[in-house]
Amino acid sequence: MMGPVLRATLMKAVIVLLCFGMVAPIVIVAIASFSGDGYLKFPPESFSSQWYARFLGDQRWRDAILNSVVIGLMTSVFSTLLGFLAAYALVRAELPWRRALMSLLLTPVIVPHVVTAVAMYFLSARMGLVGVRPWIAVAHSVVAMPVVLIILQSALRTVDPALERAAMVFGCTRWGVFRRVVVPLALPGVVSAALFSFLTSFDELVISLFLAGVRAETLPVRIWNSLLLEVEPTIAAVSTLLILVTMLALGADALLRRMRGEGGALPGK
Amino acid sequence: MSGGASVALEAVTKRYGTETVVAGVSLAIPAGEFFTLLGPSGSGKTTTLSMLAGFVIPDEGRVVMGGQDMTQVPPRGRGLGMVFQNYAIFPHLNVAENVAFPLTVKGAPKAEIQARVAEALAMVKLTGFEARYARQLSGGQQQRVALARAIVAHPRIVLMDEPLGALDKNLRFHMQVEIKEIQQRLGMTAIYVTHDQEEALTMSDRIAIMDGGRIAQMGPPREVYEKPDSRFVAAFLGEANLLDVTRDGALVRGPGGGAIEAGAGQGTTLFVRPEKVTVSAAAPSGGPNQLPGQVLHASFLGNVVRYAVDVGQGATVLADAVNGPGAVLHAPGAPVTLHWRAEDSRLLAA
């Protein structure tokens, strides 16, 4: 028989180990990216920024960064704008088939990205849209929309409808109510939604793989293409950049929530 | 000062699906009146107020303000002030910005906004709180902000939706007095919704009591209190004795068979307020409106002693005796005679 104390300690050890296992790969890649050795080795025997120099010195990688950022920003603005209107309607209106509608709006997460990507490619190839950055952003918006809707719906639910009525009585048009009351109150949620939709686009691989062509290669696509050849160390540097962007986004989101005095609520719950 | 404007509802009806929430309500409120819509929850008073505010468009009938048809006019076009149930203070704006809101939306000049906000805040005694946010204010202070915001633009009509519902009793009494004072000073027409009958009686020039989407009775507080037209109104406003009586030709008889004379009315339910009933140890003298009975219990409320008296046939009458000089306390079980004046009682339809 194990004593309860021993059991609790064992349980704790398992949890610590699992948590460590979750972050270790990411941390190791980040450390290895500063390796001064000729090939990727952990722990590195010497440190240098050679892989970053190689990464940033390469015109194709620099183009990929630019493409990723541009597409990410466009996705962020587009999906947050559309999502805000839709989330407002979903929160405020009594719609028939609301649950079914919500399930439909969330399907892009469920449908395998390969299927979505192939189908979009089928359409884009026929319309000459392959390699067009705004179009890739529109495609990314489809897969970013579920996250955006979930975040914005929960943000808008915290806005008391009585405040909107008050604004209307005191002279606001519908648009005025939006501008003066709804948007300012939902602003942390809006920024959150913008951050996560940017991240979704920035990290997206499969759809970009089909739609990017050679003109609009994004960072994940570039990683993919070089990984197919070899596990080259430059990618550790690129990966670290992507991890850094993720951390920045999560940090900014946490900061926003703290400012609003909310707990660490996560999208997807 | 701006003064008030008249308000009228003309046979206004609102349905949600198959349910009729407001059924053909008509009322006319002269300028400057303090008018209260009183009723239990679900009586249609909130929907009626929403139609006045413009949040809800009636299915039938007209909403008229200051002689103008406002039925289809959106809320922003009605020039109203309004105090909301939970104050609806904008959490992202401070006190001054909240109070200034109606003026800011209109695009009033900065100097004018400042002057008016200062004036409104002074009126609700909140000068010095300009930079605070709602979460830094007590319930009573939030109430004052809401009130200041409602009057800052000098509206001719102010709607108030249970504005004091969230306050404790003492504060509520204070605010009743202040609201009434401000309303009179500015001469605005006030339409006040509450389910609290005491509040309605204290503050109103006239009260409309609503029940099931209709106005059950409308009139000055004293009139509706003392001369209810129905059991519902009698029971809803304060304590009421409602006794089943029988008609014997022209004669009306009470529970013990004694003769009853009532001030008015034709029904078979006798209405009389507990404070109008006197309790004495003497035997009945043979006149009308005298009921013999036995004290069931006596509740000592301080200034008043409330008796519950069994008058036979399962009927109980409440009687409030003022605990004045030389007042006698009747012990439970003691035989007593109840009496009231004919003009203090009414016969209501069952």
Place this chain on the structure above:
Amino acid sequence: MPLSRLTAWLLLAPTLLLLVLVFLVPIGWFIGGSLAELGTLSEIWEEADAVLFSGAVGGAILNTNWIAALVTLLVLLIGYPMSYALSRAKGLVFTAILLCIVLPYFTSTIVRTYAWMVLLGRNGLINQILLGIGLINEPLQLMYNRTGVIIGMTYVLLPYMVLTLYAAMKAVDQRLLQAAEGMGASPATVFLKVFMPLTLHGVIAGVLITFILALGFFVTPALMGGPGDIMIAMLIEREVELTYNWPTAALMTIVLLTVTLILYAFYARISDQGEARR
């Protein structure tokens, strides 16, 4: 003042339009258009019969199910104690555990896969450690085979399971557990008879979502798998990218999509019930 139906639909219109025009229509068009190339219905049927029961596709379907099931099981076994710990943790410990789950969750799949490729390679950390402690004499082949696929996918999918389970566990009323303990139940009994049944809908939801996502997985098996680990999503990609064989891709898509949507319908049911319970 609720929004009127008309206003609501107008506000929803851009999003719905996006979903329809850039998502539903392309999928429909891709499937319909590709199949139309095959000719009549009976010809399509024949082709479907030939393609889906051919060795390669049949094998891939089998692989896909087998890998998805194994990964889901592993994810559940690892995820359950993690979510349990998360649902009981408070303050800094909670934040730490959450961060360990959320950081990978929001990191690009390809980066996460790459990280494991670094670890599992012939000269990777794992092999170095195993060689170092003398457990093995020569490096193990941990990648470009089934082992690599399973490890990589388990890692990538774990956060989905943990977050789903966490939501269900957080909703369990602590007082119920205390009541059971107060009535003399042992911790094991409380766990088995009270906690497990109360979180069962979360487990089912988590298993479904993990399995659904695993079925359509592409990046990780493509990079970490060997020739014997072809999954259906990879096959679809290859048919399109390499051979431009749209009809075959469409037939496989139908199979994958049908299974996915049926499972999703179950998932939606379960999570609705979970919500209603709260």
